[in-house]
Every structure is written in C-alpha cells, then in structure tokens.
Amino acid sequence: EEEKTVQPQTAAGEQEGIQADSDFDQKAVRDQYSRKIEEADSAFFVKEYLLARRHYSDARVLAPEKTYPRDRINEIDVLLKQERSQPLLDSIGALTIGIIIFIVILIAVVIFVLILRNRRKRVDVETEKVRDEYMDSVSEYLFDESGAEPANLRTANTQKKRQILIDEIMQLYANLSGEISNKLRELYLDLDLDNDSVKKTKSPQWHIRAKGFRELAQMNIKTVNDEIERCLNSDNDVLRMEAQLAMVRLNYESPFSFLDRLEKPFTAWEQLHVYEMIQRHQIPAPDFTRWLNSPNETVVLFCVRMIHAFKQVEATKRVVDLLGHKNKDIKNEAIITLGELNVLDVLPELKARYTKEDQTGKVLILQAMSKMPEESNVDFLTGILEPSNELRIEAADALARIESFGVRGIENILRRSDDDLQAVARHILDNKL
Numbered sequence: 001e002e003e004k005t006v007q008p009q010t011a012a013g014e015q016e017g018i019q020a021d022s023d024f025d026q027k028a029v030r031d032q033y034s035r036k037i038e039e040a041d042s043a044f045f046v047k048e049y050l051l052a053r054r055h056y057s058d059a060r061v062l063a064p065e066k067t068y069p070r071d072r073i074n075e076i077d078v079l080l081k082q083e084r085s086q087p088l089l090d091s092i093g094a095l096t097i098g099i100i101i102f103i104v105i106l107i108a109v110v111i112f113v114l115i116l117r118n119r120r121k122r123v124d125v126e127t128e129k130v131r132d133e134y135m136d137s138v139s140e141y142l143f144d145e146s147g148a149e150p151a152n153l154r155t156a157n158t159q160k161k162r163q164i165l166i167d168e169i170m171q172l173y174a175n176l177s178g179e180i181s182n183k184l185r186e187l188y189l190d191l192d193l194d195n196d197s198v199k200k201t202k203s204p205q206w207h208i209r210a211k212g213f214r215e216l217a218q219m220n221i222k223t224v225n226d227e228i229e230r231c232l233n234s235d236n237d238v239l240r241m242e243a244q245l246a247m248v249r250l251n252y253e254s255p256f257s258f259l260d261r262l263e264k265p266f267t268a269w270e271q272l273h274v275y276e277m278i279q280r281h282q283i284p285a286p287d288f289t290r291w292l293n294s295p296n297e298t299v300v301l302f303c304v305r306m307i308h309a310f311k312q313v314e315a316t317k318r319v320v321d322l323l324g325h326k327n328k329d330i331k332n333e334a335i336i337t338l339g340e341l342n343v344l345d346v347l348p349e350l351k352a353r354y355t356k357e358d359q360t361g362k363v364l365i366l367q368a369m370s371k372m373p374e375e376s377n378v379d380f381l382t383g384i385l386e387p388s389n390e391l392r393i394e395a396a397d398a399l400a401r402i403e404s405f406g407v408r409g410i411e412n413i414l415r416r417s418d419d420d421l422q423a424v425a426r427h428i429l430d431n432k433l
C-alpha cells in the first residue's frame with residue numbers, strides 16, 4: 001500500500017514541473033514579442049520602414065494570433081509602395097515645370113526681340129528721314145550764293161540730331177575741297193558743332209573719345225591738342241591710332257613730332273594709316289633720319305620704310321648704318337631700302353655684309369644688287385652660284401641685268417655640267433628672251 005501511495009505522488013509532481021516549464025516558456029515568448037514590437041514601433045516612428053517591417057514579421061512569428069503586427073506590416077507595404085512611386089512623380093512634375101518655364105522664357109525673349117526689332121526699324125526710318133532732310137539743307141546752303149543758313153539746321157537741338165548733322169558734314173567735307181569745303185567748316189563752327197566734338201574727347205568711353213579726335217582732326221580744330229597728346233600711348237589700340245592721326249593733321253609745324261613720344265609699339269596697321277594720311281592730305285614728308293636712333297624700334301622700322309617710300313636718297317648713309325642692327329626686321333628693311341634708293345656707293349657694303357647674313361638676308365642683298373646692275377658685281381655674283389637654288393636664281397637674275405654680262409653670260413652658264421645650274425640659267429634666259 002505504501003508503494004501504491006508513493007507512485008501517484010511522484011506522477012503528480014512531474015506533471016506540476018512540466019506545467020511550470022510551460023508557463024516559463026510562454027512568458028519568455030511574450031517578453032520577446034513585446035521587445036520586437038517595441039523595436040518595430042521605434043523604427044516605424046523614425047520612418048525606417050524596412051527595419052520596422054522585419055521586427056513586426058519576427059513578432060508575428062512569435063504570436064501568429066496577434067493582428068497588430070500584421071496590420072502594421074500591411075501599412076508599411078503601402079508606405080513603401082508610395083515611396084517607390086514618388087521619385088517618378090517628382091521627376092515628372094519637375095520636368096513639366098521646367099518645360100513650362102522654358103516656354104514662358106522663350107515667348108518672352110521672342111516678344112522682346114520683336115519689340116526691339118520694330119523699335120530699331122522705327123528709329124532707322126526716323127534717322128534716315130532726318131539725314132535726308134539735313135543733306136538737302138546742307139546741299140542747298142553750299143550752292144546758295146546768298147550764303148543764307150537753312151533755318152531747320154538750327155533746330156537740331158538733340159544730341160542724336162546734332163550727331164547726324166555732324167556725320168553728314170564730315171562725309172561731305174571728306175569728298176570736297178576748295179571754297180565749298182571752307183563753307184562746310186564755317187557751317188560746322190557756326191552751329192557750334194565743334195563743342196559737341198570737344199565734349200566727346202572728355203568722355204570716359206574710348207570709342208566716343210576716338211570719334212571726337214577724328215572729327216576735330218578732320219575739321220582742323222586744335223583746341224584739344226593736349227588731350228590728344230595724352231592718348232598717344234593709350235593702352236587702347238584704336239584710341240592710340242586716332243590720336244596719332246589727329247596729331248599728324250593738327251600739328252602743322254611738326255606733324256610727326258608724335259614719334260618722339262611714342263612708347264607703345266607702332267604697329268604695321270598704325271603705320272599704314274599714317275602713310276595713307278600723308279598721301280591723301282599731301283602732308284610734306286619730314287627728314288625721317290631724325291628718328292633712326294629712337295629707342296622705340298617700331299618707330300625706327302617705320303622711318304626706314306618712309307625713307308624707302310619717299311626716296312630720301314640723302315638718308316642713304318644713315319640707312320647703311322642699320323645693316324648691323326640687332327633687330328632683324330630693321331636690318332632686312334634697310335637692305336630693301338638701299339636697293340630701292342639705287343645708290344651705287346652702297347654696293348661694297350652689301351657685298352661685305354653678304355657672308356654674315358642668313359638665307360633671307362642673302363636673298364634680300366642679291367635682290368637689292370639686281371636693282372643696281374653694275375659690271376663690278378659680275379665676279380661677286382658668279383662666285384655665289386652655290387648649291388642653294390634660291391640664291392642661284394637671285395644671283396643669275398642680278399647677273400642677267402648687267403649689260404656687259406647679260407644673255408651671253410647666261411648662255412655661258414648653260415655650258416657648265418651642273419644640271420641644277422643649267423636649269424637656273426634656262427629659267428632666267430626664258431624670262432629675258
């Protein structure tokens with residue numbers, strides 16, 4: 001009986017132990033579920049939806065009967081779907097807005113251009129009308145023997161109208177001379193248009209100042225010579241050139257004294273304009289040897305060119321001194337000028353210089369000697385028929401110009417065995433016959 005009593009007690013104890021373990025496991029699951037829910041809610045709150053969804057899924061596994069994790073997962077899926085579609089919607093919206101803005105700007109630009117075009121067209125029509133009116137009035141004034149000044153010219157009371165009148169007077173003045181040009185100048189002064197030109201020379205805008213210089217120079221108004229001189233070394237190329245041209249016109253006593261003050265390079269373009277002004281207005285050429293020692297080498301180069309252009313033979317000795325100049329352009333220009341001046345006394349200097357020159361210098365010396373065909377050159381030139389074809393042609397051409405050598409001398413060259421030299425001789429002979 002005791003044994004029978006103990007066995008039921010043991011079985012009951014085991015059952016209670018199992019129940020206790022089961023209760024402990026359920027509590028652990030509930031605790032883990034609660035922890036997952038807390039982590040998921042925290043992630044959801046800060047919009048870390050993917051992390052929140054993973055925690056909710058873990059909680060759902062722990063407690064399948066709970067609806068809260070499932071509802072949250074469904075809500076997160078909806079939010080994630082919206083996030084994936086939002087960038088596309090944003091980009092489509094931004095593109096649409098960009099297109100609309102571009103179209104609006106394009107329409108505004110087109111309207112603005114059309115307004116400007118119509119305005120410019122209207123201004124051009126009005127300007128042309130005023131120009132024709134002033135042209136007729138000025139022409140009437142020039143050919144009216146009474147000398148009565150047209151009344152409508154006095155009504156040019158705006159800057160634009162006065163500039164149109166100045167431009168018309170300048171255009172006529174440039175193409176007329178004698179008494180008629182004098183009347184034009186008188187009209188320019190009577191209407192006080194010279195004051196308008198003087199005001200331009202004070203402008204901070206370089207192109208307006210240059211225009212003022214040009215107008216005053218053309219009408220021989222010397223009131224602002226000091227201002228013009230200050231611009232001789234301007235950094236602006238156009239303003240500097242206009243100042244140079246103005247000084248040539250307005251400085252009657254010494255038109256080229258501006259060369260003494262030039263510090264900037266005297267460009268080939270500026271030199272050409274000065275030379276053209278000398279020719280057009282028949283300005284007497286000075287003795288250009290005055291500036292051959294200028295520290296500005298571009299001024300020296302210009303003066304050598306002018307000695308050449310005006311055939312200042314008396315400057316020959318000074319030009320010979322430039323054969324040893326360190327500036328290659330000046331030296332080469334001196335060789336060319338000596339050939340054009342055609343002073344035979346310089347031939348020994350050119351011959352002595354020949355061996356010291358490079359290919360270009362040698363060619364220039366031979367070309368210069370060809371312009372002075374002297375018999376004394378024969379031995380020198382025949383000794384130069386060296387391997388360089390370019391030099392051979394120049395030497396042979398210079399020889400052919402010497403009367404005592406001429407065609408017969410070229411025919412003698414043809415008898416030589418050097419094929420290249422024979423080709424040079426035939427070339428020269430063909431040109432002479």
